[in-house]
Amino acid sequence: MSRTLMHRSPRAEVGGRRRRLLRAGFYIHLWLGVLSTIALIAISITGILLNHKRGLGLMPDVPHQRTAPFAAALSLERLGYAALVAAPVAAKQGWKAGDALDVGLIDRMDVRPRDGVVKVRLRDKASTEMTVDLATGTVLHTGRRGDVFLEKLHSGEAFGGRMVILSDIAGIALVLTLITGYWLWLAPKLGRAAQESDPEAAG
Amino acid sequence: MSAGLLAFLVGLFGMPLVLLGYGRRLRRRPPAVRAAFWGAVAGHCLAGVLAMVFGMIPPEAWTPEERIRGFAGLWSLLVLPVLGGLGGAVLHRRFLRRSILSRVGA
Numbered sequence: 425m426s427r428t429l430m431h432r433s434p435r436a437e438v439g440g441r442r443r444r445l446l447r448a449g450f451y452i453h454l455w456l457g458v459l460s461t462i463a464l465i466a467i468s469i470t471g472i473l474l475n476h477k478r479g480l481g482l483m484p485d486v487p488h489q490r491t492a493p494f495a496a497a498l499s500l501e502r503l504g505y506a507a508l509v510a511a512p513v514a515a516k517q518g519w520k521a522g523d524a525l526d527v528g529l530i531d532r533m534d535v536r537p538r539d540g541v542v543k544v545r546l547r548d549k550a551s552t553e554m555t556v557d558l559a560t561g562t563v564l565h566t567g568r569r570g571d572v573f574l575e576k577l578h579s580g581e582a583f584g585g586r587m588v589i590l591s592d593i594a595g596i597a598l599v600l601t602l603i604t605g606y607w608l609w610l611a612p613k614l615g616r617a618a619q620e621s622d623p624e625a626a627g
Numbered sequence: 628m629s630a631g632l633l634a635f636l637v638g639l640f641g642m643p644l645v646l647l648g649y650g651r652r653l654r655r656r657p658p659a660v661r662a663a664f665w666g667a668v669a670g671h672c673l674a675g676v677l678a679m680v681f682g683m684i685p686p687e688a689w690t691p692e693e694r695i696r697g698f699a700g701l702w703s704l705l706v707l708p709v710l711g712g713l714g715g716a717v718l719h720r721r722f723l724r725r726s727i728l729s730r731v732g733a
Contacts, residue, residue, distance in 0.1 A: 458643045462675045462704070469679065550687035573685050582682075583632055590639075 439615070446611050453604040460597035467594055470578040474571060482570035484553065490540030492559035500542075502561060504530055507544035507554035510563035515548040545569060631701040635678075638704025642671055646708070659719050666715020667708040674707035 477483040497503075508529060509521045519526050531551070534543040541564065545553045551572035555565040576582040580590035649664055656664075681699035689696060698706075 455644075455647055458647055459640055461643070462639055462678070465675070466679055466682070470683075548687075549689070550685070568685075568687065570685055574683070577682060583635070584628075587632075593640075 442611060442615060446608065449604040449607045449611070453601055453608060456597040456604075457601050460594045460601070463590060463594035464598055467578060467591060470574050474574055474578060477571040477574070480570075482574065484555065484565050484567040484569075486541065486555040486565040488539050488541050488555070488557070488564060490538070490559075491557060492540070494537045494540075494558070497537075497558040498561050500533060500535075501525055503542050503556050503558070504533060504544055506561040506563060507542075507556050508546075510554050510556075510566055511546060511552055512566070515546045515550065515552040517548070545572075631697060634705045635701040638674065638702070638706075638708075642667075642704060642708050646671065658723075659716050662719030663712040663716040666718070667712035669715075670707035670709070670711020671704065673711070674703040674705075677703050677707075 473480060473482070478485050498506075504527070505525045508516065508519060508525065515529075517529060519529060529546055529548075531545045531547040534545070535558070536542065537558070540558045542556050542558055543553055544556060545551055550568040551570075553567060553569045554563050556563050573582065578591070580587040583590065646664070646667055649667070653661055653664060677699040678701075681696050684696055
C-alpha cells in the first residue's frame with residue numbers, strides 16, 4: 425500500500441475522532457442509564473413525596489399563634505421534659521415522668537420563635553415529634569414524622585451512614601447521562617452543519 | 628456490611644452490569660440464552676418495583692419476624708433476575724420440546 429493511501433487527511437481524522445466520541449458517548453449513556461435506573465427512580469419518587477409531605481400528611485402541620493414574647497420562653501430542658509412526658513410509651517424506651525431528662529432519647533429540638541413553638545423529635549423508629557408551646561410548655565401535638573425515613577431513603581442513609589454514596593453515584597450518573605444524551609443529539613447535527621458549510625472539503 | 632446490604636448492592640449495580648454484558652450481540656446468541664436474558668430482565672424489572680414498594684414501608688411498621696420486606700427490599704434485586712433467567716431458559720426448552728414433538732407428530 426502506498427504511503428499516500430496510508431496517510432489520513434486532517435478532515436478524515438476529525439471525522440474519525442468525532443465518530444469515536446459519539447460511540448463512547450453512546451455506551452456511557454447506555455451503561456450508566458441502565459446501571460442507575462432503579463436508584464434514580466427511587467430518588468425521584470422519594471423526592472416527589474418529600475415535596476408534598478405536608479399535603480400527604482407525612483409531616484404534622486400545627487397552626488399556632490405565639491402566646492408570649494420569646495424572652496418569656498421556658499428553658500430547653502423544661503420543654504424537652506414536657507415533650508417526653510407526653511410522648512407515647514413505645515417512644516420513651518422505659519423513661520417515665522419523674523426521671524431526669526434523658527437527652528439520649530431526643531434527636532433534635534427545632535425552635536420556631538415566630539410561631540412560639542418548639543418541635544421535639546425523638547430517636548425512636550417512628551421519629552415521634554411533639555410540638556410544644558414555648559411559653560407554657562403545653563404539648564400541642566404528638567405524632568410521627570413520616571418524612572424522616574423518606575429523607576433517609578432519598579439520600580441513601582437508610583442503608584447506613586456511609587451509603588449516601590449511593591445517591592452520589594446516581595447523581596453523577598444522571599449528570600453524565602444528560603451530557604452524553606445532549607452530545608448524542610447534537611453531534612450528528614454539528615457534523616452535518618460542518619459538511620454543508622464546506623461542501624468542497626466534504627467531497 | 629450485612630449480607631442483605633451486600634446482596635442489595637450487587638443486585639442494584641452488579642446485576643444490570645451483568646445483564647448489559649450478557650445482552651451484547653444478543654441476536655447472535657442461541658435462543659435459550661436469549662430466553663434466559665429476557666427472563667432475567669423481566670425478573671430485574673419486577674424486583675425493582677417490589678424493592679421500591681417494600682422499601683417505602685415506614686420503619687415503625689417493621690416487625691422482627693417479617694421476612695418478606697427484607698427479601699423484597701434487599702434480596703429480590705439479586706434473586707429474582709437469577710430465577711427469571713432460569714425460568715426463561717427452562718420455559719424455552721419446554722416450548723422447544725413441545726414444538727419438536729408436534730412436528731414429529733408424537
